[in-house]
Amino acid sequence: MGSTSKVRIMTDTTAVLPPGYALQHHIEVIPQVIIFGDESLLEEQEISYSTFLKRLKSSKELPKTAAPPVWSAEKSIGTYLEEADTVICIHPSTEVSGTIRSVTTAKEQSFPDADVRIIDTRTIGGNLCTMVQNAVAWAEEGIAADDIEARIRAMIPKERSYFVVDTLDYLHRGGRIGNASYLMGSALSIKPVLYLNDGRADVLEKVRTRRHAVERLIELTVTECPDPVKGQLCIMQADSLERATQLKATFTEHYGDYDAPIVTLGAAFTVHAGPGTLAVGFFDQS
Numbered sequence: 001m002g003s004t005s006k007v008r009i010m011t012d013t014t015a016v017l018p019p020g021y022a023l024q025h026h027i028e029v030i031p032q033v034i035i036f037g038d039e040s041l042l043e044e045q046e047i048s049y050s051t052f053l054k055r056l057k058s059s060k061e062l063p064k065t066a067a068p069p070v071w072s073a074e075k076s077i078g079t080y081l082e083e084a085d086t087v088i089c090i091h092p093s094t095e096v097s098g099t100i101r102s103v104t105t106a107k108e109q110s111f112p113d114a115d116v117r118i119i120d121t122r123t124i125g126g127n128l129c130t131m132v133q134n135a136v137a138w139a140e141e142g143i144a145a146d147d148i149e150a151r152i153r154a155m156i157p158k159e160r161s162y163f164v165v166d167t168l169d170y171l172h173r174g175g176r177i178g179n180a181s182y183l184m185g186s187a188l189s190i191k192p193v194l195y196l197n198d199g200r201a202d203v204l205e206k207v208r209t210r211r212h213a214v215e216r217l218i219e220l221t222v223t224e225c226p227d228p229v230k231g232q233l234c235i236m237q238a239d240s241l242e243r244a245t246q247l248k249a250t251f252t253e254h255y256g257d258y259d260a261p262i263v264t265l266g267a268a269f270t271v272h273a274g275p276g277t278l279a280v281g282f283f284d285q286s
Helices: 021-025 049-058 070-081 099-110 126-140 145-158 169-173 179-188 210-224 241-255 267-273
Strands: 007-012 028-030 033-036 039-042 064-066 086-091 115-120 159-164 191-197 200-207 234-238 262-264 277-283
Touching: 007 070, 007 126, 021 126, 028 070, 028 099, 033 267, 049 267, 064 267, 070 086, 070 099, 086 099, 086 126, 086 145, 099 115, 115 145, 126 145, 126 159, 126 234, 126 277, 145 159, 159 210, 169 267, 191 210, 200 210, 210 241, 210 277, 234 241, 234 267, 241 262, 241 277, 267 277
Parallel strands: 007 028, 007 086, 086 115, 234 262
Antiparallel strands: 033 039, 033 064, 159 191, 159 277, 191 200, 234 277
């Protein structure tokens, strides 16, 4: 990114940017916090995803997550304001993360008069990644901050995210699903198709097997996203790369040459959804 640009984009690790992208494009990415017992670790800085998965699978107690520390947000915003007029902070839904609170506190405490714009995207994961990458591209083109913010906000009501989890255990242990639903689902091998409903994870449908759930995921995608280029379709996975690759092949058969990016969802997401999660994200173009 050229140093003459006066708009900078900030995000956090739930945006799951591709490896090397942040460094290449001069993006500040503040870390989520992963907590194993009494040990708090900054996502990607102090614990890699592969190490996290090993600890998650061997841990008797489900780890917890916490929003990025305020000091981390203050440091990143301050770095940007040394060279930019405007910082646009693009973060996950307040329904699933406290990141917005941390960033807002950092702005109010340390930069009350600065032009720092904080956007609750109402999403997470692949679609958040797409929003950040779009904003970065627009900033690199020299597009004004007002226009970048308006374009990102226009994407929010169009986002669509559908998920299939491998087991209900993580949702249950993390308090994301009630006891009755968990017990019934476990007994009947129910595999819910989940979606983001105004920023909150919700059950769209319940089917009997994972295969049927994935088939429904495909059906929803090809119906609601007829043009994957305009819809910026992506595939998301948590310790489920083989299944994601199979899903990509299915989309290639349907869409032709479209090369759907496969996004690894990261530790903070995997804590709550569990390994084996498979998802799709896109933006409604109707």
